[in-house]
Amino acid sequence: MATPRRLAAxxxxxxRALGFAHAQERFFQMDxxxxxxxxxxLPFLPGETRHRLVLKP
Incomplete structure (x- = not known):
């Protein structure tokens, strides 16, 4: 997993940027x-994410 970095003025x-990033990740988790x-x-998930998730055999 990557660590998000935000540069702000x-x-x-x-x-605002932190809130947006948090909401985006939370939406993915809830979905x-x-x-x-x-x-x-679960085939809607992109390649690497789908292979890491072994939720149901």
Whole structure:
């Protein structure tokens, strides 16, 4: 996993960028959990992510 780095001109810009990054990651997590709970397919995931996740045989 990569560590996100944000360069900002002010604290407000930094807070906005951090909030955006957090929301983006949280949305991915919630969508993945929803699909897994529903028993739905996971082929929508990009290559490396799909291979790392062994959720159901």
């Amino acid at each position: 002010s604290r407000a810009d930094a807070a 993945l959990m929803r699909r897994n709970a529903a028993g739905g397919p």
